[in-house]
Amino acid sequence: MAQLDLRAKLAILADAAKYDASCASSGTAKRKSAPGGKGLGSTEGMGICHAYAPDGRCISLLKILLTNSCVFDCHYCINRKSSNVRRARFTPEEIVDLTLNFYKRNYIEGLFLSSGIIATPDYTMEQIVRVARLLREEHDFRGYIHLKTIPDADPELVHQAGLYADRVSINVELPTVAGLTRLAPEKSAPRIEGAMRDVKSSIEDLRDAKKRFKSAPRFAPAGQSTQMIVGADAATDGDIIRRAAGLYGSFGLRRVYYSAFSPIPDASAVLPLQRPPLMREHRLYQSDWLMRFYEYQPGEVAQATDPATGMLPLDIDPKLAWALRFRERFPVDVNRASREALLRVPGLGVKAVDAILATRRWRRLRLADVARLTVSIAKVRPFLIAEDWRPVALAEKADLRSLVAPRREQLELFAA
Missing domain, CATH: 3.20.20 (TIM Barrel)
Incomplete structure (x- = not known):
């Protein structure tokens, strides 16, 4: 050296x-x-x-x-x-x-x-x-x-x-x-x-x-x-979410970082042969944000995982997965709902929710008003009620996930 x-x-x-x-x-x-x-x-x-x-x-x-x-x-x-x-x-x-x-x-x-x-x-x-x-x-x-x-x-x-x-x-x-x-x-x-x-x-x-x-x-x-390494052991996403929540609560951490395991030269036989999907790391970061900024409890975030595997879905984000699992909580009225309820609407960020709460003090919001606050109104529409909008047909649609999930080419672009 x-x-x-x-x-x-x-x-x-x-x-x-x-x-x-x-x-x-x-x-x-x-x-x-x-x-x-x-x-x-x-x-x-x-x-x-x-x-x-x-x-x-x-x-x-x-x-x-x-x-x-x-x-x-x-x-x-x-x-x-x-x-x-x-x-x-x-x-x-x-x-x-x-x-x-x-x-x-x-x-x-x-x-x-x-x-x-x-x-x-x-x-x-x-x-x-x-x-x-x-x-x-x-x-x-x-x-x-x-x-x-x-x-x-x-x-x-x-x-x-x-x-x-x-x-x-x-x-x-x-x-x-x-x-x-x-x-x-x-x-x-x-x-x-x-x-x-x-x-x-x-x-x-x-x-x-x-x-x-x-x-x-x-x-x-x-x-x-x-920092936690993801995919080197048998821990599920549910295990990781609960561990992160415990670390935030016990030690007042500013951040928990997630690092997808990457195969290394001359690897030990106890390690997996392939790295986990990069999307898995991304979904864990999204679940982390739900706890830190969207007022979700750790148990709620864990409910977005598959009950059989304990893993977050890769094709949709955890917030959308939670909303689809608890469809009885939706749609919510943007002109009446609490901040907590609005934060659970897929596609609405913290700034958008705060803007809704500030604006509705002066007038009732229409769907076009909400559209100006979000990237994809198509993702938001099935989950909210506005002055001129009530998603009767969408809310009753059995395969709602297919309408609001990202297209496959979008996911492939992210993975690349």
Whole structure:
């Protein structure tokens, strides 16, 4: 590894980082270079986009590993100890130089840093924290920093990471304890959850301290996130939805990310031979949004799965699947229904529902008014009543799914 130049290391370790999906940069504190040139970087600017914030801003991140060497031998990981891949390792100073130079060229606005386990979890965490400390303290870097922390590391090291980073994340890896035990026996679900609980406590404690003392330090102002691998074990979509809901409720996570398992070279015999459909990952993200933004309870979202298999349908989104299963709840009257009921209408987003609630205070809405708020009025019509619209024939149609489901060519385009 010592003979590799910086460009070769970057090629290896940037490619190795692509399997980690949890690098969105939304939710951090606004922070930018001060007038007169003090400080370097910003969490607000525009650049070459690598990640999207919920408001649509593009945030460019240098996404790399400190090293792809690892003392663990997780079956699903391409960087596992027994994997036959080319290894490389950055020094903290090299990562700092890369980050600053890429920022000055307007390539990036921040850093996402993860790592394999070098020697021990504590040593690895010390190296990760050193990168963030050098950027913040020696170079006054004010851009975005997301650090992937090591759950087996000393809690004080994880705490230090949160003092320098905008966001920290700890991967739960797999949706079930049984799956983790089978595919990553060196990792422990209780230790992972214990580390997440410590991070949650630090975020809450220092948030309260900040309200009382202006000098109190910030701790991970963009919160913490995690990632689950989808399709590497036997977990159903229902299992994944319930696990995600538990993580949100127990640890106050900002995001749960889902990463479809991708077959790796020299794969273990216990792994599936093919990756799951990419659409499955997409449907899980949609189910996640139903819980986070559409006021669905986890049990309701799980009701969108097939009772026999526990899987979400791939040809329609979870919200539509739920509506078709509970057709007795529809149609709803856009001029009378509650916000909760309107949020369950397929094709109506949160902004559309809020616009309906605001507009109907002044006049009654017609179907054309709703059409201006949605992408596909054809999808919405069977599920609502407007001033000039009542879907009598559509509501009674047995094969309603065929009318509102996306065309096959649309699904194939997404998969491609």
